[in-house]
Amino acid sequence: MKKKIPYCISLLTAALLVACNPAQPPASNQNTEQARALIQAPVAEKISHEMTIHGDTRIDNYYWMRDDKREDPKVLAHLEAENQYADTLLADTKPLQAQLFEEMKDRIKKDDDSVPTRSGNYYYASEMRGDNEYPVYVRSSDFAGSDKQELLDANKLAEGHDYYNLGGLSASPNDQLLAYAEDTLSRRIYTIKFKDLQNGELLSDELQGTSGTTLWANDNKTVYYIKKDPQTLLGYQVFRHTLGTPQAQDELVYEETDNTFYTGISKSKDDSLIYIHHSATETSGVSLIDANIPDAKPIAFVPRETGLEYEVAKLGDTFYVLTNLDAINFRLMKVAADQLGDKSKWQNVIAHRPDVQLQGFELFNDHLVYQQRQNGQSEIFVQKLAGGPAHKLSFNDNAYMARMYGNNELDNPSLRVYYTSMTTPGTHYEVDLNSFALATLKQQPVLGDFDSNDYASERLFVDARDGAQIPVTLVYRKDKFKKNGTNPLYQYGYGSYGATMEPGFSSNRLSLLNRGVVFAIAHIRGSQMLGRPWYEDGKKLTKKNTFNDFIDVTKALVAQGYGHKDKVVAAGGSAGGLLMGAVINQAPELYLGVAAHVPFVDVVTTMLDDSIPLTTNEYDEWGNPNDKAYYDYMLSYSPYDQVKAQAYPNLLVTTGLHDSQVQYFEPAKWVAKLREMKTDSNMLIFKTDMEAGHGGASGRFKRLHDTALEYAFFLNLLDK
Structure with a gap:
C-alpha cells in the first residue's frame, strides 16, 4: 500500500491556496451550497511549459502535474487536497450514497455460481459466497459438479x-x-x-x-x-x-x-x-x-499487409478466415492448411454484404455458427457444414445483446450463448446445434421486488445534423415515465475504437429508473452499431461526428419529450470521458451535470508523446499529430486545449493514480484548467483513487461505491 501524503505538505511548495488544517465536513444538516462556503477549491500553481510543433506553440501551465513514478510530494499533495475538497462538497450526499450502495448490494445474490464451462476434461466455474469480494475457482469432471475441486480462492490471495x-x-x-x-x-x-x-x-x-x-x-x-x-x-x-x-x-x-x-x-x-x-x-x-x-x-499465416484485417480458426486441415479483404463489413473465407501464405487461395464461405456486418464465428465438428449485425441489431445463425439453410436464433426483445462464449471444444453438441436486454437480466442459454432448442442454464437473479414487466425499453433513430440516423436505446420504469418532457434524462456514450455499447441489463441502473430517470445509450459514430462504416465515420479526421452525434441525440430526446431540458445528465469513461469533455466545450448549456471517468482529455500532448503507455497503438484511431493535418484537427477538439471562459455544467471527474491507459495527470490538468477558466459557480469535483488504476476498485461490492458516488451526485442535482 502506498502511503498517502498529507496535503499540508503543499505549504512546502506553495502550490495550493488551501488552508493547512484539513477541511472539516459540514454538519449533516448543511447543504452543498453551505459546504462550498466552508472550503476553497484547490488552486493549482501555474508553471509555464512551452510545446512547439508545426510552427505552433502551446502553453501548458499544468504540465508539472505529470509524475511517472507517482512519488512527487507536490503532485500527491494536490491530489489529496482535491480529494478532501470533493469529500466536503459531497458530504451532504453521504446518506444517499449509503442508501444507493445498500440498494444495489441488496439486489445481488450473495451466494452465486457461474455456469460451468467445459474445457478439455473438466468443467470450470467460479463461486461467490457471502460478503466475499472475490470468487473461488473450481472444476469438476461433469456439469453438475459431482466431484468439485477447489483451484484457487481469490479472497485469500487478495489478502493484504x-x-x-x-x-x-x-x-x-x-x-x-x-x-x-x-x-x-x-x-x-x-x-x-x-x-x-x-x-x-x-x-x-x-x-x-x-x-x-x-x-x-x-x-x-x-x-x-x-x-x-x-x-x-x-x-x-x-x-x-x-x-x-x-x-x-x-x-x-x-x-x-x-x-x-x-x-x-x-x-x-x-x-x-x-x-x-x-x-x-x-x-x-x-x-x-x-x-x-x-x-x-x-x-x-500470410505476410502482414497494411489495411488487411483477419482472424483464423482451424478445423481439421482447413482454416476459416474472417477478413475485410475487399469487404469493409467483413466476410468469411477458408483455405486448406497446405496453402498458407497465399491469400489468393482463400475461398468464400459467407460473402460480403454491404449492409450487414459479419462480427464473428465459432466452429464445431459439424456446424458453423456466425454472428452478424444488421440495422444495428446483432443476430446469431447456425449452419450445418454439410450444407443446408442457416437457422437464425430467435429472441424476444426489440433491442438486445447476444454473444457466444465458452465454446472451447469442437465436439460440443451445443452452443453456449449469453443474452441480455435493457429489461432482461443476463441469461445463459445452451442451444442444441441440431434441433436449435434453447435451454436456459441460468438467469442472473435480481433480489428484491424486481419485475421486468415494470420496465420498458425503446429503440429509435434520431437525425444527426448531417442527415445520418443515430440509433438510441432507452429504458425507463413504466409507472414513472411520461413522454411530456418532465422526466430526468441520463445519457451515456462512448463512440471510439469501434466498441459498440450493447443494450444490456444493469441491476444497479434500477436505482435510477425507480426514481423516474430515463436512461439512454447513444450509439454514436465511432462504434460499429451500424457496421464498420459507422466506425470509419467517427475516427481520425471524422472524429467530430462522434461529439456532434451525442449532442444531437440530447437535443432530439428532449424535443421528443423523453427528458426535461433542464434535467439532462451525461456520463462517459476513458474515450467516453473525451466525449464528455468535447461535448461540454461545445454545448455546455444542454447538461445539468456530467460525470467523466478516467477521461482521455489531453489528446494532443499524449499523442505526441510515444513514451506514454499505449500511445503509438492509437495513431490509427486518432491520427498521428506529428502530421500537421492531424495535429490541427485534433487540437480543434481536444478537451484540455479547448477549455474556454464560459459556464460549464456541474462536473464529477474521477481517476486512478495508477491508471495505465489514461494517466491520472490528464484529468488532473483538465480540472485545474477548468477551475481557472470557467465562469460559473457550479460544482467541479475531482476524486483520485490513490490505490486504483483504469478499472477502478476491485471486488464486486467495492465497485458499487463508485457507482453510488456518481448516482448520488446526479440525483442530488436532480432533487431525487
Whole structure:
C-alpha cells in the first residue's frame, strides 16, 4: 500500500491556496451550497511549459502535474487536497450514497455460481459466497459438479492488497498444473504463478512483467507468455518458458518491432497450434506455432499487409478466415492448411454484404455458427457444414445483446450463448446445434421486488445534423415515465475504437429508473452499431461526428419529450470521458451535470508523446499529430486545449493514480484548467483513487461505491 501524503505538505511548495488544517465536513444538516462556503477549491500553481510543433506553440501551465513514478510530494499533495475538497462538497450526499450502495448490494445474490464451462476434461466455474469480494475457482469432471475441486480462492490471495486482479487461469493439457496471473497494482502488469493441483503446492517458477495470459504447449512443461514494455506497457515479446528454469533463460520466440501493434496469444480448439495475434487499429495478422514441438518457430499465416484485417480458426486441415479483404463489413473465407501464405487461395464461405456486418464465428465438428449485425441489431445463425439453410436464433426483445462464449471444444453438441436486454437480466442459454432448442442454464437473479414487466425499453433513430440516423436505446420504469418532457434524462456514450455499447441489463441502473430517470445509450459514430462504416465515420479526421452525434441525440430526446431540458445528465469513461469533455466545450448549456471517468482529455500532448503507455497503438484511431493535418484537427477538439471562459455544467471527474491507459495527470490538468477558466459557480469535483488504476476498485461490492458516488451526485442535482 502506498502511503498517502498529507496535503499540508503543499505549504512546502506553495502550490495550493488551501488552508493547512484539513477541511472539516459540514454538519449533516448543511447543504452543498453551505459546504462550498466552508472550503476553497484547490488552486493549482501555474508553471509555464512551452510545446512547439508545426510552427505552433502551446502553453501548458499544468504540465508539472505529470509524475511517472507517482512519488512527487507536490503532485500527491494536490491530489489529496482535491480529494478532501470533493469529500466536503459531497458530504451532504453521504446518506444517499449509503442508501444507493445498500440498494444495489441488496439486489445481488450473495451466494452465486457461474455456469460451468467445459474445457478439455473438466468443467470450470467460479463461486461467490457471502460478503466475499472475490470468487473461488473450481472444476469438476461433469456439469453438475459431482466431484468439485477447489483451484484457487481469490479472497485469500487478495489478502493484504488494496487492489487485486486474478487472471489468466490455464490448466496444463494433463490437467495436473494450473497457471494463473496476479495484478496487485492495477497497472495491468501481471506476475504468472504455477500451482500443482495434485498436492496444492506452488512451483518455484514466477514470470514477471507479463500480460497475464499463459498458454501451454502439449508437453505439459513448456508455456508461452507475453512480456510487456515497462514504460509503454505494450505487450511486444512472446517468450517460451520451461518449468523449473529461471525466467532469465526463457527463449524469445517473437518480438514485435512495430510499436503501433498489440501482441496477443491464444490456442486452437484442437490444441495443435499456438496463435500469435498481431493487432493494430486498421491491420491485423496471425502467426502459427506448432504446440506439439517445444522449440517450434512461428510461421506467418500470410505476410502482414497494411489495411488487411483477419482472424483464423482451424478445423481439421482447413482454416476459416474472417477478413475485410475487399469487404469493409467483413466476410468469411477458408483455405486448406497446405496453402498458407497465399491469400489468393482463400475461398468464400459467407460473402460480403454491404449492409450487414459479419462480427464473428465459432466452429464445431459439424456446424458453423456466425454472428452478424444488421440495422444495428446483432443476430446469431447456425449452419450445418454439410450444407443446408442457416437457422437464425430467435429472441424476444426489440433491442438486445447476444454473444457466444465458452465454446472451447469442437465436439460440443451445443452452443453456449449469453443474452441480455435493457429489461432482461443476463441469461445463459445452451442451444442444441441440431434441433436449435434453447435451454436456459441460468438467469442472473435480481433480489428484491424486481419485475421486468415494470420496465420498458425503446429503440429509435434520431437525425444527426448531417442527415445520418443515430440509433438510441432507452429504458425507463413504466409507472414513472411520461413522454411530456418532465422526466430526468441520463445519457451515456462512448463512440471510439469501434466498441459498440450493447443494450444490456444493469441491476444497479434500477436505482435510477425507480426514481423516474430515463436512461439512454447513444450509439454514436465511432462504434460499429451500424457496421464498420459507422466506425470509419467517427475516427481520425471524422472524429467530430462522434461529439456532434451525442449532442444531437440530447437535443432530439428532449424535443421528443423523453427528458426535461433542464434535467439532462451525461456520463462517459476513458474515450467516453473525451466525449464528455468535447461535448461540454461545445454545448455546455444542454447538461445539468456530467460525470467523466478516467477521461482521455489531453489528446494532443499524449499523442505526441510515444513514451506514454499505449500511445503509438492509437495513431490509427486518432491520427498521428506529428502530421500537421492531424495535429490541427485534433487540437480543434481536444478537451484540455479547448477549455474556454464560459459556464460549464456541474462536473464529477474521477481517476486512478495508477491508471495505465489514461494517466491520472490528464484529468488532473483538465480540472485545474477548468477551475481557472470557467465562469460559473457550479460544482467541479475531482476524486483520485490513490490505490486504483483504469478499472477502478476491485471486488464486486467495492465497485458499487463508485457507482453510488456518481448516482448520488446526479440525483442530488436532480432533487431525487
